[in-house]
Structures are given as C-alpha cells and as structure tokens.
Amino acid sequence: MNTIRKISLFGFVALFLATAIGEACAAAIFVSNEKDDTVSVVDSESLKVIKTIQVGHRPRGIIITPDHKNIIVCLGDDGQLAIIDANTFAVTRKLDSGSDPELLNIDPTGKILYVANEDDSLVTIMDFKTGNTIQEVPIGVEPEGMAVSPGGGIVVATSESTSMAHFIDTKTYKVLANILVDSRPRYAEFTADGSKVWVTSEVGGSVSVIDAKTYKILNVVHFSIPGVRPELISPVGITFTKDGKRAFISLGKANRLAVVDTSNYNVIDYVLVGQRPWHTALSPDGSTIYSANGETNDITVVDVASLRPLKSVPVGRLPWGLTIRP
Template sequence: MPPIHSHPAVLSRLASASAAPVPVRNGPAPDPASRHAWRVSTGRAPRLALRTLAASVLALAGWVPLGAQAQTVYVSSEKDHKIHVMDAAGKLQSSIGVCQRPRDLKPSPDRTRLYVVCGDSNQLGVIDRASGKQIDSVKLGDSPELLDLSPDGKTAYVTIEDESVLAAYDLASKKPLFKIKTGGEPEGVLITPDGKTAYVTSEDANVVHVIDLAARKVVKDIKAGQRPRRFALSPDGKELWVSNELGASVSVIDTGSQSVKATLEFKIAGLRASDITPVGVTMTRDGQTAWVSLGRANQVAEVDVASRQVRRTVLAGKRAWGLALSPDEAVLYVTNGLSDDMTLIDTRQGKAIRTVAAGRVPHTPLVLVR
C-alpha cells in the first residue's frame, strides 16, 4: 500500500477540496444558526469535513471499513487447538485454548457463548465469550464434522462422520437425544428457521438428506453434485444452495418441491475443473449475492443469485474454504487451510484488502459484534 499521504483516493479528495473557490461573506456577522446555514450552503463546514475526511483516511490506512471497530472475528485453528480472536482488520487480540482439532463454530442465540466442534477429541467445546475461556464440553460421537443449533439454542445437531449419522444433543444436560442414519461421510447440516427440518449432505452418497426432526427420519434424498459439502439458505427460505466439491458446482434446491432446480458450474481460465473445489457458501441478507469459496482454485466467486451468473472471482490464499461476512457485509473473511492465513476481501470493490496469519490450518471464521 502506498503511504497514506500519497494514496490516489486521498490525493483526489484533497485536491478537490483545495481547488474549490472560497466565497466571501460581507456585512455584519450573522447569528449562529444563520452562520451554520451559510457554511453548509457554501461548502464551508471545515471541521465536519475534516473529521469526515480524517475518518476515511484512517479507515483506508488501516484497511478497516468505517463502523467495523465493534466487530470480533473468531477463527478456529485445527492444528493449534485454539480459537484465535481478532479485530475487524485481522489483528490478533488473544487466543482461546479449546479441545483437540477445533473446526466448525456457532454462537448461542444470545451471543454470550460459542460452540466449537472438535474432531480429534470428539467433543463440543463451550466457550464463554466474556472470559475468553472454554468452560464446558459435550461428549460427541467419533469424528464429528459440522454443527447447527435449534432456533431456541437448546439442541445441537452434529454430523458424525465415522458413524454416518446426524446426532442431536441436549446442551443443558449434555446428553445425546437421538441419532439419524445418513449416507457415508455426512458433513453439512442446516436446521430450518422453524426448527422442523434438517438438511444434511452425504459426501459419499452425493445426496442431500431431508430430515423430519419430529419424526426423526429421512423423508427424502435429493441427488446433488459430486461430494456435496455445505449450505446457504436464501433469506426467503425458498432456495437452498449446496456446494459440490468434486463437481466444481453449486446445486440450487427448491425447498418447496425439494428438488434441484438449477446447477451453477464454475469455470476459471487456466484451471482444470478438478482444481475448482467449492466448499464454503454464504449469502447476503438481501438474497441478491452469494459468495462461494473455490478451494484448490485459491479463489472465491461472487455470484448474482437471480441470474446465477458469476460476477467476478477474487484471489485468496491456498485452499480457500471457510467464509464469513462482516455484519455490514462490506468485508468477506476467507480462511485458507493450506497457507495458514485468512484473506479479507472488500466486497464492494471485489478486491483482497489484506491477508493475515490465522494459525495452523484455520477452518471456520465467525464474525460477531462485541
């Protein structure tokens, strides 16, 4: 980055301000209200303008969007056995020691706790955000993968890879509630906002299981692409996007008919289809944009949801997988598992802002307001 005083955007704004003619005011000094109105009408509100410009300059200098100071970024590190705590710019603030091989992260509904799936110790770690410590754990099955919570936050649903099941756990008693058989290597799990349905990917069977949680059984298998991994549900609940790691694609499921309505294939000049391995997928609150991490392609794709067309791709780190948007959706955080770092992307410009160290084999980013 060029020095802040020589940054083109700053020079342009300063030049515009210095080139503007300065109006002359004659006659007696007006009252305070009139004086303020005169300054606004003539563009002479210098202190406010300078404060605004200074704030913009500081944000640009630190590569942090305005309003981001209240954000905390959590990143699980599989090999460090820690959750690294960063500020909005990716600067390390602290680290929380947790169970072995922490992976997926979810917050409690009240945001006071974090739940982390630990694949090697077969535990669900419970972290108190205020103290920055793991305060409890829940025993899980062999090789847990990802989790989601019931809408009330009382039940954790975890995919258990070695047992090929979706397992439900009561978080208050820390006891297992039930297990539902799935295809081999279940990974992605998404609980619908009404808490009635679970969607689970089976990497081996290449299907998405539709599970009735009240009946505790699979009610439909939806054929997806090769090795389906993770989900994003549209804000209106009508579409479920599923990443297909070995299919270089995303399947779009109509949740009304519970069938695939479209398939979006990713193509990048100079790369084989086998080098494009979509995993992470997230969607903006307005449902207009989806971001998909492309794994070994070391890029993320920005997709127009309505047209299902790729607007652009942005270079990240090695094996870009995990994704999280900042609360204002101005920054996309991308964890890169093979380069041990995290890339921050300006979503409006479609450009990488910076890449920061994120521990050994970072897995899941999670962004919360402090």
C-alpha cells in the same frame, strides 16, 4: 482555573468513554485452526489476533449461538464440542458429541444442536443446555454439511461419500428426502426465506440449488476460471450477503471465492484470496467477508461492495472455519 480543570476532566472522560465504546463495538472473528488445536480471535478493527484459545484436537466446524453468548466448535479427534464464552474467550465446558464431529448447526431458539458425525454416518441431535443426546439419525456415508431452516423445522445434512443432501424433519426426526447431487457434497445453506437450499459439491465442482418444499433441483451452478484447471475448482463453503442477492462460494484449490448472482445463478466474479479457502463469514454490517485459507494459514479480508481483497491476516495453522461475534 476550576472551570479549565472541569473542562479538561470532562474531555478526558469523554475520550475514555469513546475509546471504550469503540472497543466494545469491534466485532470478534473466531477462526478454528485444525492443525494447531486452537481458535484464533481476531479484532475486526485492528485486524490483529487478540487471543489464541486452546480448545482440543482438530477443531473444524464453528458457530455462534443465536444470543451471541457462546461459540461452539467441533473437536473432530476428541468426539466433543468445545463451548467458548464469546466475551471472555474462556472454554466453559465440553459436550460429548459422537465420533468425529465435523460441522454443526443450532436451531433458531438456541436450544437444539445438530452435529454431523463423519465416522458413524449419523446426525446427532443434542440439547445444548444439558449436553444430552436427544436422537441419532442415520444418513449417508461421511456426513458433513449441516443447515437449519430459518423456521427450524427442517435440517439438511450432506453425506460426502453418498453424494446426497438429506432433508430431516426436526419434530419427527424422519428423513423426508434423499437428494442426489454432484460428487462429495461438503456444505449446505438455506436462503434467508427458507425456500431454497444451496449445496456445494467439492469433487463435482458445482453448487446444487434445491427447492426446500418439493426437493427438486432448480439449478446447478458451475465455475470456469481462465488458467485454472477444472479439477482444482472445489467448492466448499457458502455465505450469502445480507440482502441475499449474492452468494460467496469458497473454491478450495482454485484459491478464489466465486461471487454468484442469486437471481439468475450467474457467476459475477472470482476474488483471489489465500490458498485453499475452506469457509467464509460475513461481518455484522455486511460490508466485509472473511475467508479462512487452509494452506496459507491466514484469513483474507474482502470488501463486499468492490469485491476487492483488502488484507491478509495470519492466524494459526490450517484455518478451517469462521464465525463472528457482533
């Protein structure tokens, strides 16, 4: 009898631990909801919203720190950044970031923040720990995209109204180059090796691939979708797969993600998602990509291998950006 009780107890403990470990292994998807002033937290296994966080007015750009401890979200109408504990989901502090922050990024050490201030035509460089402004770098009109090189030495900011990608040295804070791209550039992303920068142009309907050393445009990717008018194809966000062989481009009003072969810049496929996808995020294991769809108030779960949309998950109103805590 004692032996049976011990076995039963052991089984109960094993089941409890397995459940706890399973819960701990689930990734948390953080989605900024521009109209609701909230961040939705979605469990990657159940695909349900497990928390809604009130953050401030007009949250848009959202990232996770390199140590995975904090989520940082731009509050456009507050001129602030909200810092969220990635495990407790509590807003721990707010940092003054300058007028109308839209997108932001952080250096690989997790110490320095780079914020696009749309109203002021500035890139604000901040100390993450203290919240102090280190430098303000004037660039073109309506800054938005903000990419940091893998080594942290270069930042690329895009200016929508000037139609440029600006390369900034992070040691001297000098603008090294101003590269003209197609109309209304919205986002920039370095390749994993830091050799190239991809820049989306929403009105131009294209993606420019720029050499990060020579600042030369190597290729311009265009899109064509049967039955979709060209003016509805409006590229915004970019996410590379873990192996770097493919890029997923959010095509906005076209309601699709374009899948691009990074070796030859050919479009492999178009994945139908919700209405007006803004940005995407890749799961920690690289098997799934999530799309934030502004006009259908949901995120679409897409299988990377098959390029099939698997599920739509309702979140808040006007979901804009995503980031994932492993």
